[in-house]
Amino acid sequence: MESFGVHNLSLRDIAAEIGVSHTAPYRHFPKKMDLLLAITALGFKELRDTLREAWEISEEPSEKLKKSGENYIRLAWRNPRRTELMFSGEVIPEGPIPIDLAKYGEEAYYELFRVVQYGQEKGVFQKEINTDAMAMTVWSSVHGFAVLNERYIKSEDPAVRERVEMQMSLLLTLVIDGIRTL
Template sequence: MTRTNYHHGALRETLLTATLELIEKDGIGAVSLRRVARAAGVSPGAPYHHFPDRAALLIALSDEGFRLLAETLTAARAAAAAPTDGLEAILNAYVEFAQANPAYFRLMFRPELKQSQSHKSESGSAAGEVAFAVLADTVGECVAADAARAIDQNVLAITLWSAVHGYASLWLDGQLDHRTDDPAGLAHQMAALVAGLTVA
C-alpha cells in the first residue's frame, strides 16, 4: 500500500487511516511509527510531526473511535420516538458499531491507553463521556416517564453497558460461533431482553 496523493494538511488523517488499516490487517501489536509511515507512503520521520510516539498515535485513533461511537448512539436515540424504544436502539447500535468497526472497538478499550497519562486527549475523553451520556440520559428519560424501574440510574446504565459491551466483545472474539447461527439476530433479542428488564 502506498499513498502519494495527499495534501500536507491531511498528513495526520492519512497516518490515522494507515494505522487503522494496519490494525485491521495485522493487529494492534503490528503498529509502529515506522511501519505506519511505510504503509502511508511517507518518510519515516513524517509521523513525528503529529505524534511523538506510538502511544500518542494509538490514543488519537482511539479518540476518533469514541467520537464515531458517540455519533452512532446519538443518531440511534434520535431515530426512536419513545425512551424505551431509544434504549433498545442504542444497545443494538452499540453492537452494530463493534461489528462494523472492529479495529476501532478493540483499540478504544485497551487498558494501556487508559494508563498512558502523558498523551491523554481531552477531546477523546469528552467523546467517551458523550457516548455514555447518550445511554445514561435515555435511562433517565425512561425513569422520569415511569417506564423504567426506579433504581439508581447510574447502576442501571452501567449494567446495560456491561451487558451490551460483553456481547459485542464475545461476538468479535468468535466466542459465539458454536452457540448460534445468527449472532446478529441474537444481538437484537439480547438488546430487547436487557432493555425489557428495565421496564417497570
C-alpha cells in the same frame, strides 16, 4: 490497526501503507502512544455520534435504547481492534488524560445515560434503580455481547451470522425487559 493489531502497529508501517515518508507520522505523533491516544479519542467520538443517532429514531425510550444497543454492537464489530484498544486499559498517557479523549469518552457514556434517564422519566424504565447503575449495566451487556461475538459475525456461513443477529435482538429484548417498569 485492524489489519496489524494494536501490538504490531508501528508508525513506520502506517507511513508505508498511506504512502508517505517513514518520518512523516512522527511530526504529528512523536510516540506510538500518542497515536494510540488519538485513535482511542476518535473511537469514543464515533461511539458518541452513533449513540446520538439512536436518540433521533423514536420518542419511545425502548426503541431508543434498542437502537443504541444495535449501533454500539455494530460499531464494535466494524472496528474490533479499536474497540479493544478503547477498553483494554493499554492506552495510558504519561501525563493527564488528553482533553478530547476524556470529553468524548464522557459524552459517549452520557448518550446512553440520557436514554435510560429519559425512559425513567417517562415511566418506562424502573425509577427505583439508580440511573448510572442501570446505564452501566446496559453498556456492559451490549459491550460484552459485541466482544464475545465479533468473530462469529464475520463468519463465511450465513447461518452463523443470522444466529448472531437473532441473539443480538434477543439480548436487547432481555436487557430492555429487565429494566422495564414492573
